[in-house]
Amino acid sequence: MNKRQNPAEFLKKVIGKPVVVKLNSGVDYRGILACLDGYMNIALEQTEEYSNGQLQNKYGDAFIRGNNVLYISTSTK
């Protein structure tokens, strides 16, 4: 990382959108990307937890520590 640049432009495209958050453990969380902080910790709303493609749980809000996230993709739903 050679410089500290503002990543806001990029994050604008995904914040407030439905996303799939894949954790290192393999579990998916699908929800609205509500907000995030300077560590890339993220908070989802209307969250559904999927394990092996099966819906396991629903959460109103979910907080996910950035270090645990494998990737975030924009959801088609």
Next chain:
Amino acid sequence: MAIILKEVSAPTAGIKITTPNVQAFHNSDSLGNGTLYVTGSEVTWISSAPGSKGFSVTYPAIVLHAISTDTTTFPSEHVFMMVDQRKSIRRRRAPILRTIQEADEQRGLELAAAELEGEESDNDDEEGPGLEIRFVPDDKEALTPMYHEILKGQEENPEEDDMMFEDEEEQEDGEYEMEEGDEQAMGSGQWFTADNIDQLQMSEEGLANMQRIFGRGDQQPRQDDSME
């Protein structure tokens, strides 16, 4: 400034590479043929002439090393080293050109000491970085391994007070404290939504996470950050 060769014992520990038939030069003066030892702590050259004369250079004193292939400035391809004697003096390290069997070389030592002290006095900034040493192996194929082993040695021997090579003991300096402050400020529980995302400031950890997270999956990887 001349090099005073002393009797040197061949290193026995931590040898990375031993290259025989290496001619050493100080500037353009040949010191003769010998063997080059690159070890974990220093670079040592010992003449093959009787008496085992040679010199050792510790890594912190090697300002730069390189393979020179420009035969217009020097007739043979060689590994070039620029050596800063003053570094080791100021930091109270052992002199660069030192004896291992000091007792036999008292006179040489005294000469060297006088030379080093002179260098340390107030005109030391005018003298430039110091010694230029060249190693010319008989076998040109040896150049690259020599270069790489010195490089590894350099990496394993960071300067104690070099900001670029922080280790755990060095983290009390200003740079570290500043970073720590930054991270606290940026990770202090401030959350960013679509409304205030423009104020977002990422910590290093956050940026690394972001690159990792969005560099995969369906998103465009942000390669501009990873360009050096």
